[in-house]
Amino acid sequence: MVKTKNNTNPALDEMNALLALFNQRKLPEALAIASSMVQQYPKHGFAWKVLGAIYQNQGAMQHALDALKNAALFLPNDYEAQYNLGNCFYDQQQLDSAVVCYQNAIQLNPSFAQAHYNLGNVLKKQDLLKEAEQSYKNALRFDVDNVWVLDNLAHVLYDQGHFSEAKDCYERVLKIQPDFVAAHIGLGAVSKALGQLQDAEDSFKRAIEFGAEFEAYSNLADLLHASDRLVEAEVCLRAAISAHPDSVDATVKMAVYLRTLGRVPESIPYFIQALSIDQSRKDVHVDLGLAKADQGLFSEAEVCYRRALELDPDYWLAYNNLGLALHRMERYQEAELAFDKAIALHPSEALLYSNLGLTLAALGQIKKAEASLKKAVEIFPEYVNAHINLCTNYIAQGRLEEAEYECFEALKFDPASNKARSNLLFAMNYSGHHSAEYRLQQALEFNNVVTSKVVQAYTAWQSHPNSRRLRIGLMSGDLRQHPVAYFLENWVRNVDFSQFELTAYLTDIREDAFTGRLKPNFAYWKSLVGLTDQAAAELIHDDGIDILLDLSGHTSGNRLQILAWKPAPIQVSWLGYFATTGMKCVDYFIADEVGVPAAHYAHFVEKIKYLPDTRLCFTAPHVAVDVSALPALTNGYITFASFQTLAKAGDDVLALWAEVMLALPDAKLRWQCKSFGDADVTADMVARFAKLGISADRLTLLCSVSREAYFVAHHEVDVILDTFPYPGGTTTCEALWMGVPTLTLAGDSLIARQGASMLSAAGLADWVAETKVDYLNAALALCSDLSQLANLRAKLRAQVLASPLFDAERFAKNMEIALWEMWHEHYPVAGVDKVAQAKDASATNEK
Incomplete structure (x- = not known):
């Protein structure tokens, strides 16, 4: 009797040959045999199983998924078939399906450690951290010294705030494999979270010694920065760039670090270097744009944002930043279009509605701006800047009580907001419903906030008590066509430069024709834009300024907090504001007797320094318009x-x-x-x-x-x-x-x-x-x-x-006397009496 061939199963030698080709990585030959085998034996799971594995190796994921589904169908009790299908689902981010497959594999083989581990990975990716933790622990029951399982378990423990347990896991990993770089980095992170900063530093450094990628340098630099070890942090980041010269992230990290310190000009070459490595990084183009904008280079920032949008036309953040740059260039209609585009792409982002509100207000669409700002607050009730912007909108409408309310809402969510407190103080000037005592109390709150942020104010300066020529600094963001400039021009054009040297410190670098009329009267013209308060104070202090005049007070764009560092021995509030700053570091407020009678001294923290006649001197407008008949x-x-x-x-x-x-x-x-x-x-x-x-x-x-x-x-x-x-x-x-x-x-x-x-x-x-x-x-x-x-x-x-x-000459003489009087009150020393000289000169001029 002749035996017939079994047509439902391939021969054992055929299966072994296929498996050998696969294990030898001879995938084209294996693919041909496996494809033929599934056609000949369509219900035999082994052939489908190998075919799926081949497709996975070749990256043909849909073909792999189809093959592995058949393998699992025809091998219902094969835990590896379920496991392989789970891996395929995981690779295609079909996480729920992957979970089911891994669970099936575990049910078929409860001691299958790799299935427990991969299940943990999927659950971790789904942010099911507690469940992921249990899966990793199950895997360790069957593979106790698996460093990858231990490392991932430590990760989920860390993410759940179980820092001590996470630390134990990392230490177990390093006992098994001392050069496991990721564990050193993780151990540094949990040590930092536990407040064990030296241990954290040591761990990051060990990771670097073992050849860590940029992450270890980044974490170490952050640790050093947080500890105010700024030089060491910078050295660390430079070492990262040296070790990884082709790392965009390393170069960008250095750029962002410098920008954070207020060293914006130094940051820009690093952003450019990062883009020379990889021009396709849209986020770096945006970061470079931000650095340019920090310096007031808005047209250059615009180019950066538009380049990012060429790379990704749906990049909502680039549209937002583009809108901000266009707004600052007063191209308001274009800015509105940019914000509208950003909102269409990301309608749930509150900051977009807040920024749009500012542009609509600039376009004169006050009510529409109000609606946009309210939408921002509706999306994110704790959005401090939206409340501040809504305050400004209500001021423009004359709705003062609502404006003040928005300031208090902002302060409810951020009591340390300088901007909210300045806006509140400014808004209160419009209202006659607050007592002088209440306004002073609120101003003192501003003082408390800004001084609490100062590490160590200056107590020594380069000034010389017997100086015959004073270095006068003027800090303002309004040295252009602006009321401050209209009142300033007459004085600076008539300053006696044999007695005073003027330095302008700009908090806004916008310039126009009026700026051109002011500049020649200054020995130095310096921008504080992009500098932190501390860096700006350091610049002013290093310049050896004797008297620093702040021309902004609590008006828009002020940098009053710089004064809290006391960069100059004498600090004065004048011209741009009309009430106390509230800051105890400000020594004088320049006024006249009509504006501040003696009975009102108590309204001010500063000492009142009177000018005769008037505290302000206006410059005749530079327009050719005659007076008409009545x-x-x-x-x-x-x-x-x-x-x-x-x-x-x-x-x-x-x-x-x-x-x-x-x-x-x-x-x-x-x-x-x-x-x-x-x-x-x-x-x-x-x-x-x-x-x-x-x-x-x-x-x-x-x-x-x-x-x-x-x-x-x-x-x-x-x-x-x-x-x-x-x-x-x-x-x-x-x-x-x-x-x-x-x-x-x-x-x-x-x-x-x-x-x-x-x-x-x-x-x-x-x-x-x-x-x-x-x-x-x-x-x-x-x-x-x-x-x-x-x-x-x-x-x-x-x-x-x-x-x-x-009368500019008269006013300049009055200011000259006042400046020397303030100087001699601060330095009551023997020497040339400049006050007497100035008064004599003034009397001679009057004769």
Whole structure:
């Protein structure tokens, strides 16, 4: 009898031959035989099992998955088939399916250590750390000295905060394999978490000795940085670059480290070096853009962000940063498009709505900006910057209580926020509802916050008590077309450079034509942009500055916290702000007797240093616009005007303005400010006036215009009605120069008395009211005689140019005396009495 061939199973020698080819890595030959075998024996699991393994080795993952599924189907009791299928699922990130396969393999062979280990790896990747921990421990029951299992178990223990257990695992690994680099790094991490910093440092160093990759250097540098061992951290990162010259991460780490220290210019070559290694790293292009932006090089930053977007058109972070750069370049419409694109890509990111809100506000879309900022807060209620930006938005709308509320919300989530506290202090100046004591208390809170961040303030300086020439530093972000610059120019152009050397310290490097007029008066022009507070203080201290004038106070973009390091022996607040800084390290506040009468000394932490006449001297505008005739002579009615922001015009202001207009029923109000570029804001204001009895036909509400057009607008104005308690400053001086007087109401703080100070210095004390009743009566009286008003208009420009408010030489002499007085009060030593010399010179000039 002849036996027939079994057609359902391959012969044993065929299977052995296939297995031998596979083990010898002769994969093409093995593939041909395995493919033939599964066609001939389609239900035989062994052939499918080997075929799947071959495909896995070749990277043909879908073919591998199909083959291994058949293997598992036809070998239901083969734990290796389940295990191999699990590996294939894992490689394709089908994690749930991989878990099922590994569990099946373990059920078939409970002592299969590798299946327990791989199951742990999948569970770890799914963030099921407790379950992963148990799987690793199961694997160790059957493979007690497996260093990979121990290392991964240590990882999940660390991630769960079980640092002591993790440390035990790493130490077991190193007893088995002392050169296991990853275990040394892990041991360093858990030692750091346990506060055992020397042990951590030793572990990272051992990892490096055993030839660790960049990770060990990075961890060691972070440890040294956190311990304020900055030089050692830098040496470590340089060693990392030397050991791994082709590592983008090593080079970027050095760049980011330098940028963190405020050494931004030094960081840029490292970012560029990283990109020379790998131009495809979109994140490095963005990092380089950030470094460029830190230096104020926004057009160069734009190039970096656009390069990142060429690499990944859906890179939302690059769109966000591009929007920020475009915003800083005042290309607001392009910035809006960039933020819109970022939001479309990542609609759940709060910072995008916050940044968009700033750009919309710059475009005059105040209400739309408010909605965007509220969306940011809705997504992330603890987002401090969104609350601060919302505060700024509410100020622009004149909603002061809501603005202050947002500052307190920001401080609730970050009590140490300098920016939130500065915004709060600035916002309170618009309101008449806070006592001087309360404002001072809040300012002192700012002082407490910033001084707590200072490691060690300077107590010694390069100054010489008998110096005959003082080095004066001026710190500001507004040395361009800005009110601060308008008041500064007259002084710096008339400084006696034989007695004073001026250095500008910029907190914002934007420049324009006005900057060009200021620069020649300074011996040095230095940027603090991109420097940390400590690095900036160190620069100022090393420059040997004798007197440092801060021109910003709590206004936008200030760097008051630099003063907390006390980089100069004498520090002074002047010009840009109108209340106490609250900082005990600021020695003086420059004022005049009208602005800060002696009864108000207690409102200030600083010592008041009086200037005669006025604390400010305005520079005649650089525009060719003549004074016009009084428009009321032609119109037959008075046109009142304001060029103030909505924030300055609270309910009390509108009510008093309405009283004036009701008393003069033919009068009209022309009000021009940026917020009226938003139609909804304008409609709200018309409605508010209607409730006060003033109809829309008596109102002309206009958005802001170019600087020259703004001056020309005064041709339509007879009298400026000032706001309170925050009156005009720059606009008051500019109106006087255009022949238009301002009616102001003096209050009980420096800012509330700013208008009174300026008008007194200009010889218009009769335009200063002490009460609301006086304000109303003065408006009626001063507007009752049009010929007198016309005569005043005709002579007013000449009058103010000759007054202390515009007299640059007189003001420069007054400042000279004040600076030397402050110097001698600080250094009361014998020597040349510069104060007496200056006073003698001033008296001679007056003669």
